Amino acid sequence: MIPTPHIEVKEQGVIASTVLMPGDPLRAKFIAENYLEDAVQFNQVRGMYGYTGTWKGKRVSVMGSGMGMPSIGIYSYELFAFYQVENIIRVGSCGAYAPELKLYDVLLATEAWSESTYAKVQGGVEGQVLPASEALNKKLVQAAEGLGIPLRTGRIHSSDVFYRQDHEAFKDIRDKEGCIAVEMESFALFANARILGKKASCILTVSDSLATREATTSGERQRSFTKMMDVALQGAVL
Numbered sequence: 001m002i003p004t005p006h007i008e009v010k011e012q013g014v015i016a017s018t019v020l021m022p023g024d025p026l027r028a029k030f031i032a033e034n035y036l037e038d039a040v041q042f043n044q045v046r047g048m049y050g051y052t053g054t055w056k057g058k059r060v061s062v063m064g065s066g067m068g069m070p071s072i073g074i075y076s077y078e079l080f081a082f083y084q085v086e087n088i089i090r091v092g093s094c095g096a097y098a099p100e101l102k103l104y105d106v107l108l109a110t111e112a113w114s115e116s117t118y119a120k121v122q123g124g125v126e127g128q129v130l131p132a133s134e135a136l137n138k139k140l141v142q143a144a145e146g147l148g149i150p151l152r153t154g155r156i157h158s159s160d161v162f163y164r165q166d167h168e169a170f171k172d173i174r175d176k177e178g179c180i181a182v183e184m185e186s187f188a189l190f191a192n193a194r195i196l197g198k199k200a201s202c203i204l205t206v207s208d209s210l211a212t213r214e215a216t217t218s219g220e221r222q223r224s225f226t227k228m229m230d231v232a233l234q235g236a237v238l
């Protein structure tokens with residue numbers, strides 16, 4: 001069933017088997033323009049830019065997911081189910097829950113905890129914790145080691161809410177659920193991967209800290225998370 005409602009590609013093979021997915025479509029454009037060789041844009045429906053190019057001679061795609069689980073739920077489902085994509089590596093920003101995490105630290109999610117009903121509604125998957133792909137994570141760890149980029153690992157919180165009225169609620173999620181940071185997509189991405197027999201991982205850069213209240217700017221979030229991109233691209237071609 002291609003093209004799909006949200007991706008305008010009409011032929012198989014245009015999208016590579018591994019796709020990097022930032023939430024921000026302009027971060028996808030940045031990666032395509034600054035990292036990939038011979039990048040060709042394949043999607044602009046709803047401004048959700050997608051590109052395929054090469055990295056170290058191997059084909060890789062990069063496409064925005066939008067913000068939140070419903071949005072990445074749609075795009076990752078279409079990529080996995082209809083475009084023969086095998087691996088999605090989310091490259092996102094996150095808010096630190098653990099006080100020892102600093103701005104620009106790079107994290108690899110081992111699993112995502114969420115209050116979301118996405119996995120249950122989508123495919124009857126019970127439980128509040130879903131794992132990242134172990135195989136893909138191994139490659140990302142190997143890539144980070146090869147590049148000398150320190151990688152923190154741990155459970156992350158996939159939240160439906162960016163602006164919680166209770167600013168201190170994160171402490172309970174950190175202390176009771178063991179989440180070191182918060183973002184808004186991985187639980188749905190991992191659910192789709194599990195339901196469809198595909199692989200998904202998530203690398204994050206700390207853009208702000210709920211613990212220390214430090215924050216980066218929107219421009220920095222779009223352009224400066226280069227260590228994460230190096231690790232994801234290198235992991236994608238191992």
Ligand SMILES: O=P(O)(O)O[C@H]1O[C@H](CO)[C@@H](O)[C@H]1O
Nearest residue numbers: 022023024067092093183184
């Ligand atoms: O920087 P991205 O990948 O969008 O990730 C994080 O940033 C957005 C919130 O600002 C949410 O999508 C959250 O998951």
Ligand SMILES: O=c1cc[nH]c(=O)[nH]1
Nearest residue numbers: 093094095182183184
């Ligand atoms: O979801 C997110 C992403 C970055 N920072 C946050 O506080 N929340």
